[in-house]
Amino acid sequence: MFTGIVEIMGRVTDVSPLDSTSSGGGGFSITIGEAADILVDCHLGDSIAVNGTCLTVTEFDTNSFKIGVAPETLRKTNLGSLKVGQQVNLERAMSAHTRFGGHMVQGHVDGTCTIHSRTEDGNAITFVFQVAEQWAELMTYIVPKGFIALDGTSLTVIDVDDEKRTFSIMMIAYTQTKVVMPQKAVGDEVNFEVDMMGKYTGKGVEAMIKRYLNGEEGEAIIAKAVDRVLAKRAAAGSQ
Structure with a gap:
């Protein structure tokens, strides 16, 4: 870790x-x-x-x-x-007494993205990345203000465009002197690892939905949801 x-x-x-x-x-x-x-x-x-x-x-x-x-x-x-x-x-790899300044990174790279653009913003640089098409489904786990590891650097996501498969980060001047990213140009590849907690949560929700939809319990939940919607409509119509 x-x-x-x-x-x-x-x-x-x-x-x-x-x-x-x-x-x-x-x-x-x-x-x-x-x-x-x-x-x-x-x-x-x-x-x-x-x-x-x-x-x-x-x-x-x-x-x-x-x-x-x-x-x-x-x-x-x-x-x-x-x-x-x-x-x-x-x-x-982190030790038991490491000060935890970034986020939980497994070192299991999910795929690569390319530098779509880089823009100077004062003494910071805003990078926009495009995720390769074969890893498009991982865009689900890239969210604004969420974590992402880029070439192993813990960074905060600014914006996300799922349709274009792009996301952006801003790199401050200090970080620019400590990592390889500023040496890279538009079109260069960057390793990315999405937030592992997002992957675990997504897997759990997906499994729960499948379990409910494949059984009578799922049908009962859907029926209750429909009944609530109909009851609300009926109540609104009687006012």
């Missing part, structure tokens, strides 16, 4: 395919340097969020660490487009 408060920006030093005998377990690996500040208490198998993606440390030294990236992760994130020299957001 993470908080969405990026600790440092590391830099990609190597991107390599892996065979089945390597530490990454086959597939794809990334080595990230300039990470000494978050490796002082690192152990093999620890979780570090890279651009908001929870990944397992397979090798490390005092300044860099390696992570393996599975095909499913490549399909859901922007990690497959990383190049040597690029900076990435880094956050260690």
Whole structure:
């Protein structure tokens, strides 16, 4: 679990395919340097969020660490487009005594969105993002003033347009110096993770509705609702 408060920006030093005998377990690996500040208490198998993606440390030294990236992760994130020299957001998994300054972030990226526009607003920047069509159903969980994690950064949603699949955030000057987003241009991909509490709530409501609609209990609830509407109309007509 993470908080969405990026600790440092590391830099990609190597991107390599892996065979089945390597530490990454086959597939794809990334080595990230300039990470000494978050490796002082690192152990093999620890979780570090890279651009908001929870990944397992397979090798490390005092300044860099390696992570393996599975095909499913490549399909859901922007990690497959990383190049040597690029900076990435880094956050260690939260500890029991962490000050909780962001929101509950799992590091399980839901998909990618693209930067639709970026507009200077004083010393802040307003970003508008468009969610890829294959993840359009996730717009349900993106709400004004709600949480969203973008490349692992906890941010507050300003506006949402479900029809256009867009939403916006504003990034203050301080945050701009601490995360990778300001380095990106219109059209670039950004990882997003919607608020996990919204997903759990939506799943529970959906299951409840299905249970009621598939049984006599559901029919009784609908009948009561219809009776209440008819009673209100009858009462209004008699006045």
